Amino acid sequence: MKIGFLGLGRMGSGMAQRLLDSQTDLIVYNRNPAASKPLVAKGARAVARPGAMADRELVFTMLADDQALRDVVLAPEALLESLPEGAVHVSCSTISVALAGELAERHAAAGQHFVSLPVFGRPDAAAAGKLFLVAGGAEEIVERLRPVFLRVGQDLWWVSPRPELANLVKLSGNFLIASTIESMGEAMALVEKGGVDRHAYLDFLTRSLFTAPVHRNYGKLIADRAIRPAGFAAPLGQKDLRLVGEAAEKLAVPMPFFGSLRERFLALAARGESDVDWAALGVEAARSAGLQSTDRDN
Amino acid sequence: MKIGFLGLGRMGSGMAQRLLDSQTDLIVYNRNPAASKPLVAKGARAVARPGAMADRELVFTMLADDQALRDVVLAPEALLESLPEGAVHVSCSTISVALAGELAERHAAAGQHFVSLPVFGRPDAAAAGKLFLVAGGAEEIVERLRPVFLRVGQDLWWVSPRPELANLVKLSGNFLIASTIESMGEAMALVEKGGVDRHAYLDFLTRSLFTAPVHRNYGKLIADRAIRPAGFAAPLGQKDLRLVGEAAEKLAVPMPFFGSLRERFLALAARGESDVDWAALGVEAARSAGLQSTDRDN
Amino acid sequence: MKIGFLGLGRMGSGMAQRLLDSQTDLIVYNRNPAASKPLVAKGARAVARPGAMADRELVFTMLADDQALRDVVLAPEALLESLPEGAVHVSCSTISVALAGELAERHAAAGQHFVSLPVFGRPDAAAAGKLFLVAGGAEEIVERLRPVFLRVGQDLWWVSPRPELANLVKLSGNFLIASTIESMGEAMALVEKGGVDRHAYLDFLTRSLFTAPVHRNYGKLIADRAIRPAGFAAPLGQKDLRLVGEAAEKLAVPMPFFGSLRERFLALAARGESDVDWAALGVEAARSAGLQSTDRDN
Amino acid sequence: MKIGFLGLGRMGSGMAQRLLDSQTDLIVYNRNPAASKPLVAKGARAVARPGAMADRELVFTMLADDQALRDVVLAPEALLESLPEGAVHVSCSTISVALAGELAERHAAAGQHFVSLPVFGRPDAAAAGKLFLVAGGAEEIVERLRPVFLRVGQDLWWVSPRPELANLVKLSGNFLIASTIESMGEAMALVEKGGVDRHAYLDFLTRSLFTAPVHRNYGKLIADRAIRPAGFAAPLGQKDLRLVGEAAEKLAVPMPFFGSLRERFLALAARGESDVDWAALGVEAARSAGLQSTDRDN
Structure with a gap:
């Protein structure tokens, strides 16, 4: 599966590690590229721009706040513009309900899917795949991706077709x-x-x-x-x-x-x-x- | 052991039941005497006054509030005046820190012992002997009585020689x-x-x-x-x-x-x-x- | 003096009335043009766009909130773009400290002046010229305009050269x-x-x-x-x-x-x-x- | 008029001074007798016990809190027991609603009258007779004593026949x-x-x-x-x-x-x-x- 991961902080790095395996083609992006090295060493490919995701089916984002997520998703030539139709953006950041709602609309307008997947747990739980996951978005997509999500989490609750309710x-x-x-x-x-x-x-x-x-x-x-x-x-x-x-x-x-x-x-x-x-x-x-x-x- | 129990509400009844066994000589008191019946049926003896405790070694109280406890302990001819020297009053009621401190002093002045033993748990836990107990008072007395206390509780924490700290x-x-x-x-x-x-x-x-x-x-x-x-x-x-x-x-x-x-x-x-x-x-x-x-x- | 007034709600109408006299050339703007009529009847001129202020020396704004003020000031072809160099924008709206700071910067960059002049008082006080005024901005400009300001207010306190402190x-x-x-x-x-x-x-x-x-x-x-x-x-x-x-x-x-x-x-x-x-x-x-x-x- | 005044703190002293004049026979009491001296110098008589009020028609109390007032009023041989029938106790202290209610009952039972007269103002206002007074108690008594009360206050509001409402x-x-x-x-x-x-x-x-x-x-x-x-x-x-x-x-x-x-x-x-x-x-x-x-x- 062609997966992208944007945001390699303490949480994101651990999660991205869990997604890396022989079946996965993983592209990672971080503003400070140094954070990509451990993942590249294990087979991921690092890219220099959040917009280098034109061939991805599934992209995770894990960023610090609304502004950081806006920067990698909504800026010109960033994720929204580069993601192909039918691809899924899974947002794990703790962001505002309002931004989640806005992203759901923007991705839908672009023929893409948006899933909110905020997580409970600290960095050690992320690295161990022991997070608790709350999913908002189209149920069939969440269910299809459940096996992927459970590589980082020990439990997943699908809340609602409205992504922002997970947030x-x-x-x-x-x-x-x-x-x-x-x-x-x-x-x-x-x-x-x-x-x-x-x-x-x-x-x-x-x-x-x-x-x-x-x-x-x-x-x-x-x-x-x-x-x-x-x-x-x-x-x-x-x-x-x-x-x-x-x-x-x-x-x-x-x-x-x-x-x-x-x-x-x-x-x-x-x-x-x-x-x-x-x-x-x-x-x-x-x-x-x-x-x-x-x-x-x- | 000669035990007294004052206060047979929903919590007290369950606790008193747990104390009743072949080794125990149990006297019970409740303002409304009807509450004594189930205990009397199992071998306890009911008395009509809180002061009828002149031969008890150990008396528990479990009452609704400060005033109710004052009434059965500090009123003329009530518990304090009737309890023999060396006996132990174990107060399980949720009362003020101030009253617990006052009772400790009053009992000490009368040559008696005072232990605060407030409990965590609802009536079903009391009846099942599954309360959590917090004890304040002389450590050697609390330790000596621990086996008795653990008939009503699953765990006991001795906090301090100062009874009121348990409260x-x-x-x-x-x-x-x-x-x-x-x-x-x-x-x-x-x-x-x-x-x-x-x-x-x-x-x-x-x-x-x-x-x-x-x-x-x-x-x-x-x-x-x-x-x-x-x-x-x-x-x-x-x-x-x-x-x-x-x-x-x-x-x-x-x-x-x-x-x-x-x-x-x-x-x-x-x-x-x-x-x-x-x-x-x-x-x-x-x-x-x-x-x-x-x-x-x- | 060539004065503009944007925002003719209950407060703004009363204030604009007070500014109208034989010495004043007053242009008014309101999103809903009906509110302009009483002022036009007394000699003001109504315009249809907030940007029609190219010849004004002094423009007051009195709007409901940050967004409304942004709309008439910062939108393309709105006040900021139309106001001549050296002109003064006096903002009376109750807005955020942040927006006041931003407007101060934007007007300065355009060679214009910005004064925050929030008011205390309800509509009747506005109509009677009895408001209490708090001014932030360059002191010499506030002092030069003090006589104009005191047509709407009974008292004026200059707080600071930083306009946002008045807010x-x-x-x-x-x-x-x-x-x-x-x-x-x-x-x-x-x-x-x-x-x-x-x-x-x-x-x-x-x-x-x-x-x-x-x-x-x-x-x-x-x-x-x-x-x-x-x-x-x-x-x-x-x-x-x-x-x-x-x-x-x-x-x-x-x-x-x-x-x-x-x-x-x-x-x-x-x-x-x-x-x-x-x-x-x-x-x-x-x-x-x-x-x-x-x-x-x- | 035979007046008593109990409690010569900063507030009470000022008030008692205002009551002293050629028409008034004033007895004062304070736990620490030193506070009586300035008043005695002007013609008041100091007594050593709060109960020395057997001939007074009207007694004011101005004390720090509930306990202090209880001590001078309700203790054995204190004010309540010494005051003659028909006399009026005017309580100016800031005390609990509950104690005011209790005093009203106790005085009534003794054939005496009780008026709550708490005051607004700091010591300088007391000394200048500029306090604001709130009166609770029988209206006819409050009205009869109004001239006396207004020696210490600039305004008096009778709230209710229930003294405790003034408190x-x-x-x-x-x-x-x-x-x-x-x-x-x-x-x-x-x-x-x-x-x-x-x-x-x-x-x-x-x-x-x-x-x-x-x-x-x-x-x-x-x-x-x-x-x-x-x-x-x-x-x-x-x-x-x-x-x-x-x-x-x-x-x-x-x-x-x-x-x-x-x-x-x-x-x-x-x-x-x-x-x-x-x-x-x-x-x-x-x-x-x-x-x-x-x-x-x-």
């Missing part, structure tokens, strides 16, 4: 993660200031009612104050939250927790902490409670 | 549950109003990153709008949140999510909905978003 | 008004539900510590539930709040009240109440408290 | 002041971080739409960072806000701004800032936005 689900999921971080941070600050050891507390929580990966992974980052280096940087989380807010405003859905999360991100940004993991949201409660250990080993 | 942990846990309910309610309202089926959404969440019991149990109640009859009634949740707020104020710990949760409880109360499960918090987001199905099958 | 001030002012509406709404709901007459309450407030026009005007609208017809429609207020949020995010300034105000606007929008005055924010507290009179005479 | 009004007023402080603090932080001079900004606000004393007085304290010494200390404001919260909870009135204000007070408390004026709430926004000048001259 809405992805954004809502990041909202849930952020809410978990915040609530665990507040609870931990409360008990710690009262005199309870926060690591023992987390240990209890995660073996009783709060056993999900989201509790274990983020709980540990918060308790350990392990906010550097960032696995998922706070500014990216802030961007996703902004997109949640935009979707909620468009749909007229009041979301009280949104405001509190927004404040936390702005407080981090006001201190210039742009290099921390978004688990740092959960350390803010300790900081605002005046807990001394907060600034340790950051 | 603080319990309150923080209820705050985490309420935060989970609220955040899932908001996320579900967002995707549902966008056009996603909320049951399918929950199904995806709970098999990907949000797999904890708290996600599955409350997610289902929210998605099903199954807020009546109440497993845990909203006014009780509101009471617990109030105690969280008092603890946070005493300890000077800002908790932004607290305010949002408080608003939700007050909105429910303003509509007179006192008979709903606290999962109703999570249905409020749908209601405020104008989703029609909200009022169905309530 | 930031305007947005912050609308945030303060919205906060006043919300806080008075909450306070009024509290005392009313307790048993106090809300009109008597307002009367006391506005003759003691809360005597500002913003208290009197909005307090009366809230107490009277006089939210229709809208003097300033809720969706416009929501737009302004969104711009406040964008500015706060850009500048990294946490603003806790922002989130609460946003929720209120979304709750209004979720009920489809787009035709109400933004004073309706203040009636929401009564509604959420279950006060019966809320829906009366709306 | 509710007072608490709501303090909520409005706190909301004004917070909103001005946020707005000022926003424009200052954008590049606007905050003093010039305040100057504009207070001569346009935001002209109330509450804007001018608190705006200046915030802009000047003049939070020490405290005119009205933050912990007192926090106490009042707590009483607002209790009233709102009792009445089931959701108040979204309450949560944000509560966080601010807790953030102050977490830093141990108990000696600052509650205007410090408004400086928190600057601090959380990272503005350097925040800590200047505190």
Whole structure:
């Protein structure tokens, strides 16, 4: 199968690796070409322009934000203009609901297909093919490509023929993660200031009612104050939250927790902490409670 | 062992049942004596006053709130005055940190022991001996009684020699549950109003990153709008949140999510909905978003 | 003086009237030309295109939002392209800080001047020349034009040579008004539900510590539930709040009240109440408290 | 007239001074007797116990909080027990709605009258007789005493025969002041971080739409960072806000701004800032936005 992959960041590189095998003819593109080397070493071909996809049947994109995706898709001579009729663009980036809707229209007008396939999971899950996938777009196309998608994911949920609803689900999921971080941070600050050891507390929580990966992974980052280096940087989380807010405003859905999360991100940004993991949201409660250990080993 | 049990509500009845066996001499008390019957039928003895505990080594209390516990413990001729020196009062109620601290002092002054043993779990878990237990109080006493405690619980965490810290942990846990309910309610309202089926959404969440019991149990109640009859009634949740707020104020710990949760409880109360499960918090987001199905099958 | 005026809504019409006198050669433009008639009757000349301003020294714009202003200024053959070198564009619209900054650059590049002159006051104040004006832009130009500006305003504050700072001030002012509406709404709901007459309450407030026009005007609208017809429609207020949020995010300034105000606007929008005055924010507290009179005479 | 005055803090002293004249027989009480000296020098008589009021017709109390008022009124041999039948207790303290209701009942049961007369204004207004007074209690008694009351106040509003409603009004007023402080603090932080001079900004606000004393007085304290010494200390404001919260909870009135204000007070408390004026709430926004000048001259 002739596959293209645009965007070789930490997530994209891992995913592209999983797609590479003897059956696959893989072309990769990254703005900074250095990221292509490991893939080329294994048989992929690197191209210098996002528009060099004229013979591809299936192209994945995994980029940082709306603007980056616009640049590789909608710019003159970029992906949209180069992709042949009948080809499928699978967008894995966490982007706005609005842009997903716009891309669906633009590709349809060009006789191409568009599938939103946002993913849940961090880079290690991407490399291990263990992502959770949410698909939006024509059902028959999603089902036809399911075997390909499951090379990068352990599970796939087809949401709707409207691609942008997969993006809405992805954004809502990041909202849930952020809410978990915040609530665990507040609870931990409360008990710690009262005199309870926060690591023992987390240990209890995660073996009783709060056993999900989201509790274990983020709980540990918060308790350990392990906010550097960032696995998922706070500014990216802030961007996703902004997109949640935009979707909620468009749909007229009041979301009280949104405001509190927004404040936390702005407080981090006001201190210039742009290099921390978004688990740092959960350390803010300790900081605002005046807990001394907060600034340790950051 | 000579054990007493005061408070035979839905939680207390199940716990007292678990304590009854051939080795145990169990006296039970409940304000409304009808609740004692099933236990008496199995060999317990019912008494008419909380103060009829003069020969007990170990007395459990499981009552609705601070006032109810004060009534059976601190009133004239009640538990505190009747309990012999060296006996242990194990308080399982969800009460304020302040009252737990006060009881610890009062019992110590009377030569008695006080252990806070709040529990996590709903009535079915109590009846099945599957509660999660958090213990605060003298470590040697907690360890000596561990086998007894584990008849009602599947796991026990000894937090601190200060009994009230177990209560603080319990309150923080209820705050985490309420935060989970609220955040899932908001996320579900967002995707549902966008056009996603909320049951399918929950199904995806709970098999990907949000797999904890708290996600599955409350997610289902929210998605099903199954807020009546109440497993845990909203006014009780509101009471617990109030105690969280008092603890946070005493300890000077800002908790932004607290305010949002408080608003939700007050909105429910303003509509007179006192008979709903606290999962109703999570249905409020749908209601405020104008989703029609909200009022169905309530 | 050769003056142009683009945008003859309720605010713009009143302002344009004030500029018309024997010394002024006034050209007006409005997308819907009917709005020009009263001005033409008094001696203004109506044009059919925003670009018909080639001989103007000074052009005012007063439009609904960023997009409307972009349309008349930045579109091909619109104001920017038609205005002569050295001419001054005075933008009175409540627009984003970002757009004001962009217009300043674009006009400078074209050898023109740009002044931001957002206004405080409702249509009656505009017609009476009683607006409060906030000016941003080159000081000497603002001072030279001060006499013209004071035909529409009773007071003018020059903030900064950076035009967009006047817009930031305007947005912050609308945030303060919205906060006043919300806080008075909450306070009024509290005392009313307790048993106090809300009109008597307002009367006391506005003759003691809360005597500002913003208290009197909005307090009366809230107490009277006089939210229709809208003097300033809720969706416009929501737009302004969104711009406040964008500015706060850009500048990294946490603003806790922002989130609460946003929720209120979304709750209004979720009920489809787009035709109400933004004073309706203040009636929401009564509604959420279950006060019966809320829906009366709306 | 035989008048008693209990509580000679900064407010009470000023008020008692205003009541002293040739027609008045004034007895004063203060826990720390030193505060009585200036009044004794002018003809008042100091007593050593709050219960030494057996011959008084009218007794004012002005104390710090519920507990202090309980101590002088409800303790054995204190005011309630000593006051003759038919006498009037006028409570000026900012206390809970619940305690006011309780006092009304207790005094009625003793054949005495109870009037709630909370005041708006700072110590200088008390000394100048310029307070704003809110009265709750039997209308004929309030009207009969109006001339006496107006020696300390410039205006009096009789709210209701239920004394506690005057307290509710007072608490709501303090909520409005706190909301004004917070909103001005946020707005000022926003424009200052954008590049606007905050003093010039305040100057504009207070001569346009935001002209109330509450804007001018608190705006200046915030802009000047003049939070020490405290005119009205933050912990007192926090106490009042707590009483607002209790009233709102009792009445089931959701108040979204309450949560944000509560966080601010807790953030102050977490830093141990108990000696600052509650205007410090408004400086928190600057601090959380990272503005350097925040800590200047505190």
